[in-house]
Each structure stands twice: as C-alpha cells, then as structure tokens.
Amino acid sequence: MIDLRPVINLIARIGFVLGLMMALPAVIDYQARDPNWVRMVQSMLIVTVLSALIATASRSRAGSLTIEQSFLLTSGLWLVLPLIGALPLMLGAPKLSFTDAYFESMSGLTTTGTTAIPKLDDLPPGANMWRAILQWSGGLGIVVVAMVFLPVMKVGGMQFFRSEGFDTLGKVLPRAGQIAAEMTWLYLGITIACAVMFIASGMSFYDALLHALTTCSTGGFSNYDASFGGFIGPAEWVASLFMVLASIPFVRMIQATRGDFVPLWRDTQVRTYLRWIFYSVAVIVAYRMLYIHQTMHPWDTVRETTFNVITIFSGTGFASTNVLEWGHLPFVVLFCVGLIGGCTGSTGCSVKIFRYQVLFEAIRAQIRRMQSPHRLYSLRLSGKRLEHDVVYSVMAFFTMFVLTFGLLIVGLALTGLHPKTALTGAWTAIANIGPVWGPEVSYNGSIASFPTAAKWLMTLGMYLGRLELMSVFVLLLPRFWRG
Amino acid sequence: MIDLRPVINLIARIGFVLGLMMALPAVIDYQARDPNWVRMVQSMLIVTVLSALIATASRSRAGSLTIEQSFLLTSGLWLVLPLIGALPLMLGAPKLSFTDAYFESMSGLTTTGTTAIPKLDDLPPGANMWRAILQWSGGLGIVVVAMVFLPVMKVGGMQFFRSEGFDTLGKVLPRAGQIAAEMTWLYLGITIACAVMFIASGMSFYDALLHALTTCSTGGFSNYDASFGGFIGPAEWVASLFMVLASIPFVRMIQATRGDFVPLWRDTQVRTYLRWIFYSVAVIVAYRMLYIHQTMHPWDTVRETTFNVITIFSGTGFASTNVLEWGHLPFVVLFCVGLIGGCTGSTGCSVKIFRYQVLFEAIRAQIRRMQSPHRLYSLRLSGKRLEHDVVYSVMAFFTMFVLTFGLLIVGLALTGLHPKTALTGAWTAIANIGPVWGPEVSYNGSIASFPTAAKWLMTLGMYLGRLELMSVFVLLLPRFWRG
Ligand SMILES: [K+]
Numbered sequence: 001m002i003d004l005r006p007v008i009n010l011i012a013r014i015g016f017v018l019g020l021m022m023a024l025p026a027v028i029d030y031q032a033r034d035p036n037w038v039r040m041v042q043s044m045l046i047v048t049v050l051s052a053l054i055a056t057a058s059r060s061r062a063g064s065l066t067i068e069q070s071f072l073l074t075s076g077l078w079l080v081l082p083l084i085g086a087l088p089l090m091l092g093a094p095k096l097s098f099t100d101a102y103f104e105s106m107s108g109l110t111t112t113g114t115t116a117i118p119k120l121d122d123l124p125p126g127a128n129m130w131r132a133i134l135q136w137s138g139g140l141g142i143v144v145v146a147m148v149f150l151p152v153m154k155v156g157g158m159q160f161f162r163s164e165g166f167d168t169l170g171k172v173l174p175r176a177g178q179i180a181a182e183m184t185w186l187y188l189g190i191t192i193a194c195a196v197m198f199i200a201s202g203m204s205f206y207d208a209l210l211h212a213l214t215t216c217s218t219g220g221f222s223n224y225d226a227s228f229g230g231f232i233g234p235a236e237w238v239a240s241l242f243m244v245l246a247s248i249p250f251v252r253m254i255q256a257t258r259g260d261f262v263p264l265w266r267d268t269q270v271r272t273y274l275r276w277i278f279y280s281v282a283v284i285v286a287y288r289m290l291y292i293h294q295t296m297h298p299w300d301t302v303r304e305t306t307f308n309v310i311t312i313f314s315g316t317g318f319a320s321t322n323v324l325e326w327g328h329l330p331f332v333v334l335f336c337v338g339l340i341g342g343c344t345g346s347t348g349c350s351v352k353i354f355r356y357q358v359l360f361e362a363i364r365a366q367i368r369r370m371q372s373p374h375r376l377y378s379l380r381l382s383g384k385r386l387e388h389d390v391v392y393s394v395m396a397f398f399t400m401f402v403l404t405f406g407l408l409i410v411g412l413a414l415t416g417l418h419p420k421t422a423l424t425g426a427w428t429a430i431a432n433i434g435p436v437w438g439p440e441v442s443y444n445g446s447i448a449s450f451p452t453a454a455k456w457l458m459t460l461g462m463y464l465g466r467l468e469l470m471s472v473f474v475l476l477l478p479r480f481w482r483g
Numbered sequence: 484m485i486d487l488r489p490v491i492n493l494i495a496r497i498g499f500v501l502g503l504m505m506a507l508p509a510v511i512d513y514q515a516r517d518p519n520w521v522r523m524v525q526s527m528l529i530v531t532v533l534s535a536l537i538a539t540a541s542r543s544r545a546g547s548l549t550i551e552q553s554f555l556l557t558s559g560l561w562l563v564l565p566l567i568g569a570l571p572l573m574l575g576a577p578k579l580s581f582t583d584a585y586f587e588s589m590s591g592l593t594t595t596g597t598t599a600i601p602k603l604d605d606l607p608p609g610a611n612m613w614r615a616i617l618q619w620s621g622g623l624g625i626v627v628v629a630m631v632f633l634p635v636m637k638v639g640g641m642q643f644f645r646s647e648g649f650d651t652l653g654k655v656l657p658r659a660g661q662i663a664a665e666m667t668w669l670y671l672g673i674t675i676a677c678a679v680m681f682i683a684s685g686m687s688f689y690d691a692l693l694h695a696l697t698t699c700s701t702g703g704f705s706n707y708d709a710s711f712g713g714f715i716g717p718a719e720w721v722a723s724l725f726m727v728l729a730s731i732p733f734v735r736m737i738q739a740t741r742g743d744f745v746p747l748w749r750d751t752q753v754r755t756y757l758r759w760i761f762y763s764v765a766v767i768v769a770y771r772m773l774y775i776h777q778t779m780h781p782w783d784t785v786r787e788t789t790f791n792v793i794t795i796f797s798g799t800g801f802a803s804t805n806v807l808e809w810g811h812l813p814f815v816v817l818f819c820v821g822l823i824g825g826c827t828g829s830t831g832c833s834v835k836i837f838r839y840q841v842l843f844e845a846i847r848a849q850i851r852r853m854q855s856p857h858r859l860y861s862l863r864l865s866g867k868r869l870e871h872d873v874v875y876s877v878m879a880f881f882t883m884f885v886l887t888f889g890l891l892i893v894g895l896a897l898t899g900l901h902p903k904t905a906l907t908g909a910w911t912a913i914a915n916i917g918p919v920w921g922p923e924v925s926y927n928g929s930i931a932s933f934p935t936a937a938k939w940l941m942t943l944g945m946y947l948g949r950l951e952l953m954s955v956f957v958l959l960l961p962r963f964w965r966g
C-alpha cells in the first residue's frame with residue numbers, strides 16, 4: 001500500500017497557500033466597494049482553516065517521495081486545487097453552478113483559459129483577479145512539475161532533461177523546494193516586467209496586473225468579453241514578447257539571468273520554436289495581404305497577425321480580433337500551431353517543440369533502417385544522444401495524445417455539440433489553448449451554454465492535457481495501487 | 484547504382500496487361516454503339532505497343548529483386564500505371580484534362596474512389612467500366628504488395644506478418660508470382676460471387692459487374708451520380724458482406740477455401756474489426772432512433788446504417804444516402820472509423836486494425852514501464868510475440884500518418900479550399916476512402932471544381948496513403964540511390 005499521508009500533507013499545504021492568495025481579490029473588491037469582498041474572505045477562511053487542519057492531521061516525517069507518491073501528488077493537486085479555486089466563484093459572483101465553477105477553476109489552474117462565465121465585463125474586479133491568480137499559480141505549478149517531476153516520472157520523454165541537473169529519485173523533495181523558489185523569483189520578475197510594460201503601453205494598473213498574470217502563465221483569461229480587443233496597439237507587442245518568454249524553457253532564462261546567455265542562444269528547441277513562429281506569421285500575413293481585402297496598414301496586419309499567432313502557438317489563447325475573418329488558410333494554420341505548442345520546461349502546453357524534434361529524428365531513423373536493416377543509427381538532438389527509451393516514450397506520448405484527442409472529439413459530439421464545436425473544444429481542452437469556435441459558443445467565447453456532459457468532458461481533457469496524459473493514466477493500473 | 488532494368492521491365496509487363504484490359508470496355512462500347520470504342524482501341528494499341536517495346540528493351544536475367552528494387556517497383560507502379568489508366572479518359576469520353584485524368588486514374592488504382600468527373604450518368608458504358616477495372620486491378624495489386632513486399636520492406640510493422648509464409652528477401656520474385664496467382668483466383672471468385680448476388684438482388688448484368696469490381700476492391704467508384712442510391716434494399720446487404728470480405732486478410736480466406744476455417748475464426752484482427760463495426764452501427768442506429776426523426780422502418784434504418792458504416796470503415800466509399808442528414812454524432816463516428824480502416828493483407832486502406840492493436844499494447848506497456856522502470860515487459864498479439872522492431876515501426880508509421888494528414892490539410896487549405904473540404908479531402912485521400920464534403924464539392928461528390936493544386940495534392944495524398952507512406956519516403960534518402 002502507498003503511504004498517502006505525505007501526499008495529502010503536501011496538497012493541503014499548497015492548498016493553504018492558494019487560499020491565502022484570496023486576500024488580494026478580497027482587498028481589490030473591498031476597495032472597489034463591491035460587497036463580493038465578504039464572499040472572498042469567507043472562502044479564504046474556509047480554505048485556509050480546512051487545509052491547515054488536514055495538513056496538521058497528515059503530518060509525517062517522510063523526507064522524500066516515492067515514484068508512486070510523485071504521481072499521486074501531481075494528479076491529486078490538479079484535482080483538489082480546482083475545488084479551492086471554484087469556491088469563491090460559487091459563494092460569490094458570478095454564483096456559478098458547481099459544474100461551471102469547477103470548469104472555470106480547472107481552466108484557470110491548467111492555464112487553458114476557456115471561460116464558463118456568460119459575461120465578464122460585469123464581474124466584480126476581485127472575481128476577475130481571482131481567475132487571473134488561478135492561471136498564474138497554475139503556470140508556476142506546471143513549471144515546477146515539468147522540471148522536477150516529469151523527468152523523474154519519465155513522462156513523454158521528459159527523462160531527456162534529467163541531466164539538466166534536477167534530480168535523482170530520492171532527492172526530489174528537497175531539490176523541489178529549491179527549484180520552486182528559483183522559478184518563483186524568475187516568474188515573479190517576468191510578471192512584474194510584463195505588468196510595467198503593459199502600464200507603459202497604456203493599460204490601467206489593474207488591467208496591466210491582471211493581464212500580466214495571465215500572459216506570463218500562457219493562460220489567456222481576460223477581464224473583458226472582448227479579450228485583448230480593447231488593447232490593440234503596443235500592448236500586443238508587449239504581450240507577444242512575454243508570451244514567447246513564458247513558453248521557452250525556464251532553465252535557459254535562469255542561466256541567462258546569471259549572465260550565461262550561451263545555452264539560451266544555442267538551444268535548438270528555442271530556435272526551432274522562433275523559426276516556426278516566424279514562418280506561420282509570414283504565411284498568414286502574405287495570405288491576408290494577397291487574398292483578403294485589407295483596410296488596415298500593412299504594419300498593423302503584421303502586428304495583429306504576430307500577436308494572434310503567438311497567442312495560439314504558445315497556448316495562451318487571447319484574441320485581439322476575430323481570426324475567422326482572416327480566411328480559411330489562417331484558421332487551419334492556427335489550428336495546427338495549437339497542436340505544436342511551446343517548449344518543454346515552460347508554462348506552455350500541447351505536444352511541444354521538443355517532441356516534434358524527437359519524432360522527426362525517429363521517423364528519419366526508421367526510414368533509414370528500412371533500407372539498411374543491419375546498420376545501427378544513433379539519434380542525436382542538440383548534440384546529445386537520444387536514448388532509445390526517450391524516443392519510444394515520446395512516440396507513445398504522441399500516439400496517446402492523438403487517440404485521446406480523437407476520443408474527446410467523439411465524446412463531445414456524443415453530447416450533441418456541432419462537429420466544429422466538438423473539434424475545436426477537444427483541441428482547446430487537450431492542448432490547453434483557450435478559444436473554441438462553433439454555433440454553441442457565445443459572443444465572448446464562453447462555453448456557458450454547452451451541455452453539462454460536454455463541460456465535464458472538456459474539464460477532463462484540460463486535466464489530462466496539462467498533466468501530459470501518462471501521469472494520470474498510470475493511476476489506472478491496478479498494479480500501481482499495490483505499490 | 485541500382486540496376487533499374489528489372490524494375491522497368493516488370494512495370495512495363497504489368498502495364499501491358501493493364502493495357503490489354505482495355506479490350507473489355509472497348510467491346511462494351513462497341514456493343515452499345517458508342518463511338519467511344521474507337522478511342523478505347525486506340526488507347527489499347529498505344530499502351531500495349533509502347534509497353535511491349537519497353538519490356539523488350541529492358542529484358543534482363545535478374546531472377547530476384549534487391550530491397551531497393553522492391554521499393555522502386557512498388558513506388559514506380561503506382562506512378563506509371565495511373566498514366567496508362569488516364570489515357571482512355573483523355574483520348575475518349577469524358578475528355579478529361581491531364582490533371583483530372585491522372586487524378587481519376589490514381590483514385591481508381593489506389594481504390595480511393597473520389598471522382599473528378601462532373602457527371603457520370605452520361606458517360607459511355609465502357610468508360611465507366613474502365614474506371615471500375617482500374618479499381619479492381621489496383622485492389623489486386625495492393626493485396627499482392629501487402630503480402631509480398633511490405634513485410635520484406637518492413638513497412639509500418641508489416642514484418643509481423645513475415646512468418647505468414649511468404650518470403651525471404653532473395654526469393655521475393657518467384658514466390659510473388661505464385662502468391663499473385665493464388666490471390667487472383669480468390670479475388671476473381673469473390674468478385675464473381677458478388678456479381679451473381681448483385682444480379683439476384685435486382686441489378687442489371689452491367690451494373691452488377693461494375694459494382695462487383697468496385698466493391699471487392701473496396702474502391703467505391705459507381706457509374707451513377709447517385710452512387711449506390713439507386714440500389715436501396717437487398718443489394719446493400721450484398722455489398723456490405725463483400726466489402727467486409729474484401730477488407731479482411733486474404734490469407735485467412737485462402738486457408739478457409741482449403742477447408743481450414745480455424746485461423747479465420749481465431750484471427751484477433753478480424754474479430755476486433757467485426758466488433759468495432761458492430762459498435763459503430765449500434766451507436767449510430769441508437770442515435771438516429773432517439774434523436775433524429777425517422778420516417779423509415781427501424782429495419783431499414785439498420786440496413787442503411789450498416790451499409791454506410793461498412794462502406795466508410797472498409798474504405799470503400801459508396802453512399803446510399805446523404806449521411807450528413809443523420810446528425811452530428813454519426814458524422815464524427817464515420818470520420819473516425821475512416822481513420823481506422825480494415826485489416827492488413829486485404830484491399831482495405833487507412834491505418835488498419837492491426838496497427839491500433841499494436842499501439843494499444845505499446846501504450847499499456849509504456850505506462851507500466853513508467854511505474855516499474857526495471858521490469859521487462861514482453862508484448863504479445865494473438866499469442867505471438869510483438870518484436871520491439873514491429874512496435875517501433877508501427878509507432879513511427881502512425882506518427883508519420885498523423886503528420887502527413889496534418890500537412891495535407893494545411894496544403895489543401897493553402898489552395899483556398901474551405902477548412903471542411905480541406906479536412907475531409909485530406910481524410911479521403913490519405914485513407915483512400917472516397918467521399919469528400921464541403922462547399923466546393925458538387926452534387927455527385929465530384930471534385931471537378933477544385934483548384935488544380937488541390938487536385939494534385941490529393942493525388943499525392945492517395946499515392947502516399949496507398950503505399951503506406953514509408954515505402955515512398957524511403958526514396959527521398961540520398962543514400963537510397965547510392966545503393
Ligand atoms: K491558454
């Protein structure tokens with residue numbers, strides 16, 4: 001049997017911290033003289049008291065986690081924290097149902113950014129800030145998980161990054177604290193820089209803070225029904241910059257802050273990512289210039305295209321315009337880049353550049369092997385040997401991703417959604433992107449009117465996608481629970 | 484350097500036989516007093532004379548093919564034969580352009596079944612019969628390739644079937660002749676049985692023969708713009724039966740004709756295929772009964788659904804009704820089963836049941852390995868050990884299939900097609916299914932009005948899909964040509 005106490009204890013402690021964060025929206029609502037602040041304080045008290053009690057009750061002396069406990073911790077966190085995040089949205093404005101509140105909270109903590117709220121403009125400022133805080137916390141959480149846990153758990157080929165210096169199995173826990181601290185400082189720094197530049201580009205302090213939280217987590221929540229539509233201009237460039245920063249490996253940025261820019265500069269994953277962003281933007285700009293009547297200045301087309309491509313590629317999911325008006329081809333390109341996603345070890349989601357690099361190497365090797373079956377090929381990526389284990393694991397991940405995506409589309413269609421909605425809903429959920437398109441989607445992109453079953457399926461999809469599928473599926477093995 | 488002579492010689496010989504087959508449509512048109520018979524005879528003369536000359540010029544004493552020559556033979560056949568198939572459609576009715584004629588011929592020889600002809604009802608009977616002959620020949624060709632060449636070439640895990648008794652590398656050629664002969668007899672037998680039962684169900688002799696040729700090759704061409712819409716009733720059951728037979732392993736049927744029914748009965752691939760067909764039909768029938776107002780008798784709903792599910796699942800692509808009227812869910816299910824396809828070693832196309840079975844085993848093993856990294860797992864399928872090589876090769880195939888499918892969608896969108904057309908066009912091409920849906924598709928399902936670039940992209944997609952991608956991609960290696 002697995003000793004659940006250390007897992008429960010850690011989840012309770014992290015829940016306690018998330019509960020404390022409700023102080024900020026409470027203060028904001030209080031200052032705005034919005035009675036919602038009372039509900040925020042109530043939620044904070046409930047969460048902090050409950051989680052303090054559970055943390056005390058589950059204290060243990062375990063200094064490290066077994067592999068089974070690591071799996072339970074990550075899978076458990078993203079099941080329990082959404083409950084905490086949902087509470088203020090049920091007790092206070094917008095008084096969501098449990099389904100909607102859990103969806104919204106999961107969408108926040110997985111940095112997906114699809115909303116279940118029919119109207120955002122009218123929400124108390126604290127409630128909107130709480131949504132942004134959920135995304136920011138989720139983004140931080142996922143970076144730590146991606147750097148500390150996934151490599152040890154060998155999820156989807158992440159063991160390739162073990163030597164990036166993070167761990168050996170027994171030492172996960174102490175190192176985790178240290179890494180989490182370093183990451184938090186970097187993440188905080190980026191967020192503050194982003195907020196300052198948003199203010200400089202003309203946003204109010206509140207809007208700048210809120211959007212900095214959801215930009216640097218590649219989350220994509222906004223406090224406006226028009227999403228980024230009210231900030232057309234320099235703010236789009238600022239957001240583009242920080243969305244890219246948030247979706248490249250955090251390790252590289254930490255090295256850079258220490259003065260060592262070489263690893264960042266030489267990182268093939270980062271280079272490939274930037275190159276592919278450039279190509280996508282170039283193709284869409286060219287298409288728009290040639291085929292779609294443009295009333296705007298070419299430079300504005302470039303800005304608008306860059307922002308909206310990066311927002312999908314990085315999995316952030318803001319919108320500053322209706323991209324459907326760009327024509328068919330841009331839509332197909334955006335759909336595809338959403339299934340690529342950013343780099344590993346960042347807040348970015350989806351399959352990620354690294355895995356495509358491995359897949360291409362694997363396919364090339366496989367084709368070579370067909371011709372000369374007796375030769376041995378060693379696969380390399382950025383000068384490092386790709387162990388067979390990594391390649392196999394990446395291919396299994398990709399297969400699982402495609403099949404889960406397919407099942408999710410079928411499942412959503414089973415609830416009665418239009419095929420277009422089912423397709424983009426599954427896409428946005430499993431790759432944690434944000435936007436959905438289809439006849440059932442309301443004017444502000446909300447999925448409030450979806451059938452309940454569809455909401456739960458999307459919640460499941462976001463959960464599986466964010467935890468890279470395998471770290472959840474492993475819990476389904478009966479043998480797992482025998483320890 | 485690779486010795487191209489034996490390859491050219493074989494292609495010329497097979498081309499000669501295909502040319503001779505033009506005699507049948509010539510006779511049909513002559514009897515129907517349609518002047519098109521002259522064009523058929525002209526085409527036959529051109530093809531047979533030219534290919535006889537080439538075959539004579541390229542005679543060599545090579546008794547077996549190297550692996551490189553095997554790859555060139557399969558890839559070359561499906562490039563050259565479509566030229567031969569296109570000739571009568573350019574010289575005679577319907578006087579297609581080279582693009583359309585090559586598309587139509589490729590669609591025939593790859594057993595895809597999408598048509599580039601705007602109106603089929605008016606075509607001379609010989610021209611329509613020629614289209615059916617192309618599919619029948621293509622189906623026979625692909626069965627031989629799947630049984631003789633793919634296992635040796637280790638394409639997409641097909642080496643799993645090597646022990647089914649077909650080959651060792653040096654012996655490919657003599658065995659190939661023998662296997663081809665056995666297969667041809669079986670295939671002929673099935674086709675005649677199908678034609679007889681079509682006649683019994685009320686079709687004219689001509690219609691029965693033509694549809695038997697395109698049913699038993701899972702091809703899907705019809706001589707009517709309404710496709711199978713004119714044969715509602717018992718003929719749908721007959722077609723359903725023979726489409727299933729055409730998409731299960733031919734080896735099993737040969738064993739059965741020799742009195743040994745056990746291998747067919749015990750084949751897990753066949754069992755899984757039949758089970759999945761049953762589930763798909765059950766889900767769609769239930770959905771239609773519950774959610775879509777049905778004016779027809781429940782039994783008719785079952786018949787119509789069974790026929791249209793099997794036609795997509797097996798990759799045949801007939802239509803006896805507008806399946807879009809069944810509602811959203813059935814469409815999504817049909818789309819998915821098209822990406823599964825029939826069994827290996829048949830005329831069926833797409834990814835195929837066997838590969839999904841391997842993928843599921845691989846994923847299960849991978850998840851287990853995450854939890855207990857030091858244990859060794861041996862994968863098994865139908866009691867036989869799945870070599871690592873096979874698993875890896877299947878995963879590489881699936882990855883390649885998904886990525887090529889994605890690129891094809893983007894490519895088709897680039898030509899200006901609506902996303903729905905791009906999606907279903909890529910789907911129908913790479914999985915060799917037949918139907919396309921979208922605003923650019925004409926009333927009879929023809930892609931005549933597609934942009935030229937889209938037609939060529941779909942031609943490429945059909946070619947790659949039919950040859951299981953890898954056997955073409957291997958030619959792109961510079962090392963391949965160095966021998
Ligand atoms: K997002």
Ligand SMILES: [K+]
Nearest residue numbers: 595798799916
């Ligand atoms: K077909």
